[in-house]
Amino acid sequence: MSSSLTKLGVAEARAGLIAGDFSSEELTNANLAAMEAGRGLGAFITPTPDIALERAHASDVRRAGGEALGPLDGVPIAVKDLFCTEDVLTTAASHILDGFKPPYESTVSQNLRNAGAVMLGKTNMDEFAMGSANITSHYGPVKNPWKLDDGKDRVPGGSSGGSAAAVAANMATAAIGSDTGGSIRQPASFCGIVGMKPTYGRCSRWGMVAFASSLDQAGPMTKSVADAAIMLGAMAGFDAKDSTSADRSVPDFGAGLGQNLKGLRVGIPTEYRIDGMAPEIDDLWAQGANWLKDAGAETVEVSLPHTKYALPTYYIVAPAEASSNLARYDGVRYGLRVEGEDLDDMYEATRGEGFGAEVRRRVMIGTYVLSAGYYDAYYVKAQKVRTLILEEFQTAFQNVDVLLTPTAPSPAFAIGEKMDDPIQMYINDIFTVPASLAGLPAISVPAGLSGDGLPLGLHLIAKPWDEATLFRAADVLERCASFDAEPTGMVG
Numbered sequence: 417m418s419s420s421l422t423k424l425g426v427a428e429a430r431a432g433l434i435a436g437d438f439s440s441e442e443l444t445n446a447n448l449a450a451m452e453a454g455r456g457l458g459a460f461i462t463p464t465p466d467i468a469l470e471r472a473h474a475s476d477v478r479r480a481g482g483e484a485l486g487p488l489d490g491v492p493i494a495v496k497d498l499f500c501t502e503d504v505l506t507t508a509a510s511h512i513l514d515g516f517k518p519p520y521e522s523t524v525s526q527n528l529r530n531a532g533a534v535m536l537g538k539t540n541m542d543e544f545a546m547g548s549a550n551i552t553s554h555y556g557p558v559k560n561p562w563k564l565d566d567g568k569d570r571v572p573g574g575s576s577g578g579s580a581a582a583v584a585a586n587m588a589t590a591a592i593g594s595d596t597g598g599s600i601r602q603p604a605s606f607c608g609i610v611g612m613k614p615t616y617g618r619c620s621r622w623g624m625v626a627f628a629s630s631l632d633q634a635g636p637m638t639k640s641v642a643d644a645a646i647m648l649g650a651m652a653g654f655d656a657k658d659s660t661s662a663d664r665s666v667p668d669f670g671a672g673l674g675q676n677l678k679g680l681r682v683g684i685p686t687e688y689r690i691d692g693m694a695p696e697i698d699d700l701w702a703q704g705a706n707w708l709k710d711a712g713a714e715t716v717e718v719s720l721p722h723t724k725y726a727l728p729t730y731y732i733v734a735p736a737e738a739s740s741n742l743a744r745y746d747g748v749r750y751g752l753r754v755e756g757e758d759l760d761d762m763y764e765a766t767r768g769e770g771f772g773a774e775v776r777r778r779v780m781i782g783t784y785v786l787s788a789g790y791y792d793a794y795y796v797k798a799q800k801v802r803t804l805i806l807e808e809f810q811t812a813f814q815n816v817d818v819l820l821t822p823t824a825p826s827p828a829f830a831i832g833e834k835m836d837d838p839i840q841m842y843i844n845d846i847f848t849v850p851a852s853l854a855g856l857p858a859i860s861v862p863a864g865l866s867g868d869g870l871p872l873g874l875h876l877i878a879k880p881w882d883e884a885t886l887f888r889a890a891d892v893l894e895r896c897a898s899f900d901a902e903p904t905g906m907v908g
Contacts (some may be wrong), residue, residue, distance in 0.1 A: 421446040422586040425639035426491055426646050429589050433479065433490045440479070440490030443589075444472040444534050447492045450587045451536065457559045459572075459581040461497050462505045463537035468492060471534045478532075488650050489532025494588035496579050497538040498545055499525045499634070500623040508625040509543045509553035512770025513751040522623025523655045524592065524634045531650040536588055539578030543772045544742065545599055545627040548844035550577025551831060552774040560607060560828050561585035561903035562870055568830040570870070573603030573844070579637045580607040584903055590638045590647055594624060596631045597730050598824075598848025601860040604637055605823035605873030608862045608901065610890070611637045612644045615880045616855030617662035619648075620655030628737035629660070631730075631852050641861065641890045645670035648883065664881065672888030678712035680889065683816035687723040688847060690825060697822050697872060700864045704820055704874040707896035708889065718812045718819070722804045726850040727843070729805070732785050732798035733853070738775075739782030745770065806854040813879045818889050821847050823860040823873035851877045859890045863897040871901070 421443050424432065432438055448465050475490035484490075500506050500518035507513040521529070529535070542552045549571035550558040558577040560570040561584050572581040576593030580603035583591050593600040595613035604611025612635045619634040626632060636647035648669050655661040684705060689698065705715050747753035747766030754769050756762035771779070785794035812819065825846055851858040857880070860873040874893055878886035 422450045424589060426488065426590050426643035427640065429491050430487065440472040440475040440534060441469065443490065444468050444492045444536070447536055447588055450585070454585050454587050457561060457581050457585060458540055458556050459558055459578045459585065459587060460494070460537045461507060461509065461540050461555050461578070464504060464535055467504070468534050468536050475532055475534065484532060486531030486650060487646055488528060490534060491532070492534040492536050492589050493528065494536050494539045494579055494582045494591035495525055496541055496576055496591070496593045498541060498594050498625045499592065500625070501525055501535070501538065504538065506538065506625070507554070508545070509541045509555055510770065510772070510775065511554040511752055512745045512766065516751045518623070520623060523620035523657065524624070524651050527653060528592070528650055533650070539582055539591060541578050542575035543775050544625065544738070545575040545594055545596055545632075546738070546774050546778050547574040548598070548602060549834070550574040550603070552772055554772060557831055559831070562608065562828060563904045564868055564870070570828040571606065571831055573606035573824070573828065575599040576611075576637060577603045580604055580609060580611065583607070583609045583637050583639060590636060590643055592634060592647070592651065593637050594632055594634050595852065596627050596734060597852045598845040600635045600637060601848050601858060601873070601875060602824050602844055604860040605862070605871065606828040608871030608899065608903065609637060609639060610641055610644050610859065610861055610894070611635065612648065612859040613851070613857065614648060614652065614883055615857045617660055618652050618857070618881070618883070620653070620658040620661045622655055622658040626741040628734040629741060630737060631734060641859070641887055641894045642670055642673055644859070645673065645887045667884055669883050669887050672884050673891045675888060676712045677708060677889060677892055680713040680818070680885075681816040682708050682713045682715045682889070683718035683812055683819040684715055685718050685720045685723065685819055685821060687720050688821045690846065693822070693825050694866070696866055697825065700872050700874065701820070701822050704863060704893060707893060708820065710896070711892045713889070716816055718816060720808045720812060720850070722801060722808055723850055725801050726805055726853055727846055729798045729801045730845070730849045730853060731781070732794050733802060735778040735782030736786050736795050737782070739779045739786060742771075742775070742779055802853050805850055809854045809856060817878070817885055819877040821875045821877070823847060823875040827866040827868065827870035827872055847875055856880060857883045857886050859886055861890050861893045861897065862899040863893060864899070865901055
């Protein structure tokens with residue numbers, strides 16, 4: 417029975433708990449066993465079995481007394497190690513946060529806890545969320561559970577690769593990740609799951625380890641679109657502790673699931689057809705448009721000419737914000753300290769040893785573009801281009817309700833490939849970055865397999881605060897694609 421329990425999504429697990437088919441402790445133990453069996457994937461930095469079983473038991477007691485907390489009561493989930501968790505090691509996958517156990521809980525993880533969710537553990541990630549392959553973690557790379565006969569381990573995507581691998585391999589019913597330039601959606605595509613980034617400000621950033629404050633946003637990583645809607649409903653909400661949190665009510669995100677798309681207008685951006693993209697991805701994109709048309713939608717070609725500048729804009733804005741945010745890691749207050757001859761020497765030694773190569777690279781880039789003589793030439797200009805990208809989206813959304821694109825320009829590649837070429841690594845985000853720069857809600861849905869048998873995702877972008885329409889369209893893609901392939905490295 418334990419194997420079948422680990423295959424359940426959020427909605428199925430919740431239904432089974434309500435019906436009394438199994439207890440939260442049984443469900444949690446099944447997932448903990450799968451986590452142990454799947455340790456070789458490297459998906460978790462810090463498993464928390466004692467906390468999980470304690471919360472599962474408490475959930476069963478509540479349910480027996482008719483006092484279930486909320487929509488996730490008793491459902492076991494994984495938490496990206498970017499979210500501070502009270503008295504539980506929180507590292508952001510960096511050596512510099514060795515031993516850091518926050519005395520507080522992030523708002524998003526607290527909201528999920530308030531809804532009854534059971535935390536299985538903290539998932540591996542790219543260090544400080546900087547990466548698209550989950551190979552920059554101080555704790556080692558995460559392996560994609562999807563494997564081919566060539567014997568090579570593949571990347572799960574990043575930076576939320578541990579969360580994606582945990583869900584894909586049936587080690588967690590669902591997980592949360594963070595998305596700065598595609599860090600939920602791209603690994604969801606690589607691992608064959610659903611990954612969703614809400615509108616910037618929909619979920620509180622309080623208690624999230626910051627990478628780029630104007631871009632970072634928490635979101636769900638799940639086995640279905642319906643599960644993502646349930647998760648987001650529990651995660652979202654205004655938070656006075658976060659100045660970027662929007663004071664907006666949380667709607668029923670799943671209200672439109674199961675409906676057709678009659679009257680919906682779907683934009684197909686011409687600029688997302690890039691040189692070198694695999695024909696199978698272009699074919700899947702066309703198939704996705706046909707699925708939406710068959711459900712009653714109308715497709716419309718739209719132009720977003722500044723799309724080609726999105727990636728360079730992102731890689732100026734994000735490192736600039738990172739260089740500022742990461743200045744706090746100095747060895748004085750928490751985490752790693754490497755002693756030196758004086759204070760400056762201690763700062764240099766701690767940061768030099770504590771940060772990995774990719775983090776150092778981005779801090780250097782960010783410091784450079786913010787420095788005297790270059791601030792106007794790079795950072796200010798990038799912010800102006802960012803505004804133009806947003807305005808183009810706003811213009812497009814005057815005529816369409818959602819946009820359909822591929823999620824990533826390729827399926828998952830082998831660990832070790834592209835590592836020596838940062839530009840090739842950065843191109844993985846080419847389809848996801850524009851929505852992040854504009855703060856728009858977006859979702860990746862598994863829609864097919866590559867010729868080699870690896871997952872490919874389709875990507876939808878919606879208007880600000882219109883997650884309900886996004887889920888409605890994504891639900892149709894999911895039903896039409898009927899993606900039921902399973903990775904060979906799956907545990908349950």
